[in-house]
Amino acid sequence: MNQVSRPIAILIGLVFCLLLPLGAVARDLPDFTTLFEQQGPAVVNISTQQEHGSAPAMRFSVPDLPEDSPFHDFFRRFFGDEGEMPNEEIPSRSLGSGFIISHDGDVLTNAHVVEGASEIIVRTADRREFVATIVGSDKRSDIALLKIDGKDLPVTKLGSANDLKVGEWVLAIGSPFGFEHSMTAGIVSAKGRNLPSENYVPFIQTDVAINPGNSGGPLFNLDGEVVGVNSQIYSRTGGFMGLSFAIPIDVAMDVVHQLKTKGRVTRGWLGVLIQDVTRDLAETFGMPQPMGALVAQVLPDGPAAKAGLEAGDIILSFDGKKVATSSALPPLVGTSPVDQPAEVEILRDGKTMKIDVVIGELPDDDVLASSGGSPEPETTINRIGLVISDLTADQRAELGIVVGGVQVDSVANGTAEQAGIRDGDVILAVNHQPVENVTQFNNLLDELEPGRSVALLVQRGGGRLYYPVRIPDGKS
Template sequence: MNDHVNPVSSNMRSVLRPRRLALLGTVAALGVAMLAAAPGGSLFNAASFTSPALAAEANQAPAGFADLVAKVKPAVISVRVKIDQDNDKRAMFQQNRMDSDEDTPFDQFSREFGFRGPNGMQQFGKGMPQRHRQVTGEGSGFFISADGYAVTNNHVVDHAESVQVTMDDGTVYTAKVVGTDPKTDLALIKVEGKKDFPFVKFADARPRIGDWVVAVGNPFGLGGTVTAGIVSASGRDIGAGPYDDYIQIDAPINKGNSGGPAFDMNGNVIGVNTAIFSPSGGSVGIGFDIPAQTAKLVVAQLKDKGSVTRGWLGVQVQPVNADIADSLGLKEAKGAIVDNPQDGSPAAKAGIEAGDVITAVNGTAIKDSRELARTISTMAPGSSVKLDVWHKGAAKTVTLTLGELPNERQAKNDAKNGKADDKGKADEGQAQPGTPRLGLGLAPAGEVQGAGQKGLVVTQVDPEGPAAQRGIQTGDVILNVGGKAVASVGDVRSELMQAKSAGKRSVLLQVKSADATKFVAVPLG
C-alpha cells in the first residue's frame, strides 16, 4: 500500500461509532414507544425514554462548515509568481520556502501529466543553461480590504519578478508587492483597479486550544480547497525566526497553502498558514500559522511604509533554566539572561551587563528570551521602556530608550578562525583536593593563536565530565565564572570553591563558541 494513502483508520472509526450508537439508541426508544400504543391503549411519549439532550440531538442536523465557507471563500486567492533563476535566485527562493523538497504522489502526478515539478514549481526550458531559467511558484493569500490589499507569505513572493492572483471565480489579476517582512514571513500585495473586492478581517482574540479552524487555500495548485480541524497547540517555536509564536493546527495544509488564511467559526482570520511538519512531504496533521495579532501589526506597517521597523534593545539573550537560576540565586527559572550587550546599544548605555537577567518589561513578567524578543519587537524605536533586572544577586529597575533594529546585524567572533593547541595548557585537575571539577583542560586565551586576549581556551574536554554534558567543546573560550572574569586557571579554581562554599549546586560560565556567546550552568562535580 502506498504510504501516502491514508484510508479511514480504526481511530476514525472509533470516533464515529459513539455517534452512531447514540442515534441507534434513540431509534430503539422510539420503537418501544410505538409498540406500547396498542389499540385502546395510551401512546407513550418517546421523550420519556430518552434524555432531553439526546432528543434535541436527534432533531437537529449535524452542523457543517458550508455557510462559513460560502462567506469567506471568495476573499481567498491563489498567488502565482515568476522568478528569474539568474544569479542563483531560484536557489534562494527554494531555501526560503516552507515546503519540503521531498516528492509526494501529487508531485509525481503533476510531472507525469505535464504540470508542476517538485515543490509545486512549474519548470520551463528543459535543456537551457542552469544559470538562466524561469520558474514559477504558487501559494495562497487573502484580501483584507475592498481596494485590493492582500496578505500572503514572504517566501511565496520572495524574489518574484511578477505576481498574479486568481480569485475563486477564476478571474486573474496582476498584483504588485507592497512590502515584505522576512522575520515573520509575511508579505503585503496589492491589486489595482477595483474597489469592491471581497475581503475578510483578522480575529481580535487568539483562539483557544481545541477551537474549530477552517483553512482555505491553493494546495498543489488545485485552488479553492477547504480543510477543517482544530487548534492543536499555541506558542510554538519551530526555529524559523527570532519571533516564532506559531499556532499549531491539524486542518490539513500542504504545498501551496502557504500564505492562505485559517478561519474561526465567525469567519475571522486567526492565522496565516505558513509551515508544516512533514516527514513525507504531505500533510500529517501538523501545520503552523502566524497569529492574527502578529500579522495585523506587521501588515499595518507594510501598508504604511513598505517595511517593518522594530525596537532594538541590543542584547544577546538566552532562556534561564533551573541550573542558571540556582547559580544566580533566582527563585524561579524565568526571564532572559544577557549573554552579551552590544557595544553602543541602548542596553549597554543603560548599564546592563553580561549575566544580568531581564525579568519584566514595563511591569509585565517575561517568561523567556524569546518572549523578550517578541515583546521588544512590537515596540516602536524611540519608545521608553522600563526593565526589571536581576543584577549580581539583587533586583533593580532600568529605564532606557529603544533604538531601531538594523535590517542585518552580523555577530563577530574573534575566535572564528582560531584553533586551540596545547601551548600553556593547565589541567584544572592539578588543584587541591576538594576543588570542584569541570572536566576541562584550560589555557589563557592570549597564549592560543586566534582566541583573543580575554578568558581561557578549552584545550581538552573529559567526555565524562560535567562540562561535556553541557555541550562545552574544545576551542570554546570561558570568559567568566560565577559572574567574574577569569584570566587564569587559578581564577577558575577560586570561583568554583566560592560557589561550592555558598552551597550552590552549579556554577555559571560565560562561554564564547564559534557561533555565539552564551551562559552555561555546569553542575559542581
C-alpha cells in the same frame, strides 16, 4: 420474558445508551459551510513566474537530525538548511494562497510565495485573473502585500489572535498542491511558538492540515474572522504531519501598515543575546523555578548597554508584560516603538530592579565575529574535565574580549562535557565572577562544594551562553 431474551434486551439497551451521547456530540460539532460560503470568495490562488525557476511552495521547520541519521542527508539535499521545498521548474504553477483585505485590491500573502517572481498572477474564486504588483515585502515576518487592479472585490473579515485559546476550532482555506479553495479544519495546539528562523513572530501552532500551496492563505476562527496567515509546517516527509504554524494576523497587519505608510518595516531592538533559564541555571541564580530571559551578552553601544544591563541579568518583564521564557522577549521588543523608553524588570544578584531602556531599531545585519585560533594547549585536566589555557592579547582582540577569559583546548569525560562545553569555547565567568586566568579559574572550581551547579559564561563564535555545570566529588 424467557431466559434468553432478557440478556439480549439488556444488551440492546446498553448499546442504545452508548450511542445516544455520540449522536449528541455529533450534533454539537460546528458547521463550517456558512463560513466557507461567506469567506471563501475572498481567498485567492497565487501563481508566479520566474526567470530562473519558481518560488518555494512552503517553508518547513526541518528537524535537527544527527549526522549519522539516514534522513540527515535526505533533508539537506532536498530541502536545504532553510527547509524549503525544491524549486519547481514549470513556470506559472500555483505556488501559494492569499486573501483580499480591501475592496480595491490589497492582497495579503507570504513573502516567500512571491520572492524573486517576475510575474504574479492572482486568481479569484470566480475564475478571474489579475496581474499583481508587490507593494512591499518583509522577509523577517514572511509577509508580503500585493496590489491588484479591482473594484468592489470581496474581502475577508479580520479578527485578532490575542483572544485565541488553545483547543479552539480554526479553519484554513487555500490551494494545497494547486487544488484551489480547499478547506481544512483543526484546533489551536499552542500559541506564542518561536521557530529558529523567525525570532520576532509568535506563531500560532495548529493541527490544521496545511500542505505546499497553503502558504499565505488565511486561518479563520469560528466567527469567520482571519486570525492568522498560514506560513510553515514541521515535517519529516514534506507533507502535513500535524504541526502547522500561522503568523498572527495582528503581526501581519502591523507589517502591512508599515509597508503602506513607510515602504519598509522597522522593529525594536534591545541589543542583547539571550537564552532560556533552565532548571539547573535557575538553581545557580537562586531562583525557586525557571523563568525569564537570561542575558548572555550585551552588545557594545546597543540600547541595553547604554541603559546599564549586564550579562547575567535575567529579564523578568518587559514594558509591564511578563517574560516567562526567553522566546517571549523578542516579539515584545520587536513590536515596541523605536526611540521610545521601555521599562525592563530584571533579577540581578538575587534582587529585582527596574531599568528604563530607550529602544533602538533592529539593524539589517546582526553578523557576529567568528572565533580565533587556538594557543598551544596545556595537559592538566581540571575538576570538571577541561584542559584550558590563557588567551593571548591577539586572541582577546579578535574575540572582542577586553581582559581575562580562558580557552577550552580539550574536553575529557566529566560534567563539563555533559553540560555541552566544547573545544574552542572561551570561559568568561564562573557564577558571575569574571575569569582572569587558568590558575584563578581552577582555584574558583576547587573552592566550590561538590554536587552544586555553577553557571559558566561561555563565548562560542561570536555569541555567549550560560551553561550549568555540576561540580563532581573530589578535586583536580
